[in-house]
Amino acid sequence: MSEAGKITGAKTVSDTEHAATEGRLAILAGGGQLPATLAKSDPDAFTVSFKGAPIDFETAYTASFEKLGRLFKRLHKEGVTRVVFAGGLARPALNPLRFDATMIRLAPRILAAMKGGDDALLRLVIEVFEAEGFAIVGAHDVEPTLLATLGVISGSEPDEQSLQDLARAGAILEALADVDVGQGCVVANGLCHGIETIQGTDEMLRFVARSDLERSGILLKRAKRGQELRVDMPVIGPQTLKMAHLAGLAGICVQAGKVMIVERDEVLRLSEDYGIFLFGEAGP
Structure with missing residues (x-):
């Protein structure tokens, strides 16, 4: 949208x-x-x-x-x-x-x-x-106030490997934008472990959990190029944090101004409890 x-x-x-x-x-x-x-x-x-x-x-x-x-x-x-x-x-x-x-x-x-x-x-x-x-x-x-902000939202700054994984994830989502596949993907140590499809983010993260990442890699949630944001803006919430923890991720990156965070207080609490950073990126 x-x-x-x-x-x-x-x-x-x-x-x-x-x-x-x-x-x-x-x-x-x-x-x-x-x-x-x-x-x-x-x-x-x-x-x-x-x-x-x-x-x-x-x-x-x-x-x-x-x-x-x-x-x-x-x-x-x-x-x-x-x-x-x-x-x-x-x-x-x-x-x-x-x-x-x-x-x-x-x-x-x-x-x-x-x-x-x-x-x-x-x-x-x-x-x-x-x-x-x-x-x-x-x-x-x-x-x-639902909109994600730029920079560290919760937890630590992404390390160099996480930033490299973020860049790789961004390139993957940009390449898929024209075919309208999904709004998220998981990259760890430069390798793509999952791409969001019609089944949604939770199912992708359940699949990624089989990889046993042991607190590495990131989930990137980003609006597709040209997406109609009035009715289909990407969203994360407490369940996203729980699934990212299950998948063994180090962090979640979201596009600032184009991803919403629902139940923010609970999201921030879970981020701290799980040791998963939450970071707002600028997007393309």
């Missing part, structure tokens, strides 16, 4: 900043702690979950992917003008027999986009919501 602050379609920087702060917000909740964090930031927000999508957060309304028209009507009824997508959502299994009129109209485009990478699908989702009159804002627009 294109980062907030750049021109997106016909929208200018000032349009984006205005949209992030004006009108009632709807939080479309997926898994993880991010939806609850945003709800605390904006108690007036209208919260929405989706049938069949497991979440850790109780919402005011449960929508169906197959009946988007019904969702749009409810959002308008609630006075919603802004929408934020928060938390992980798996690609839904859609039953065309249950589609409402809106989904029947959108189905050819949505089903075609689902055959591609995440970026293509998410850009279409943004287009659909914007066509219904909703401004799409990023979670980092709602709560800017």
Whole structure:
């Protein structure tokens, strides 16, 4: 997703900043702690979950992917003008027999986009919501303190080997950017031990754990080139630290300003407890 602050379609920087702060917000909740964090930031927000999508957060309304028209009507009824997508959502299994009129109209485009990478699908989702009159804002627009900062965030400075591994990991992710594979990889002593794919960061780190790295190597989490950051900004949280510990990593590097840290206090505590440094890098 294109980062907030750049021109997106016909929208200018000032349009984006205005949209992030004006009108009632709807939080479309997926898994993880991010939806609850945003709800605390904006108690007036209208919260929405989706049938069949497991979440850790109780919402005011449960929508169906197959009946988007019904969702749009409810959002308008609630006075919603802004929408934020928060938390992980798996690609839904859609039953065309249950589609409402809106989904029947959108189905050819949505089903075609689902055959591609995440970026293509998410850009279409943004287009659909914007066509219904909703401004799409990023979670980092709602709560800017979520963004990773530059330099050491927790723990020690990365040593020379970790910096070399970071450079190698950055080169790998940059090479994969055009094919829309993932947002993370693990490099230890110059060797790539794992690349994030559709299964996600946790599964990659479970695989890396088989390598027995014994507190070496780094995880790099970085936005893909041209990624639409309003709805798909990379996120780390306590679970990332736990999995990095299981994988035997020395550190986690995240792109400053383009990766969010949820439950920051717990992340910092785990970083200290596990002896895993957390470092914000500038990115390409």
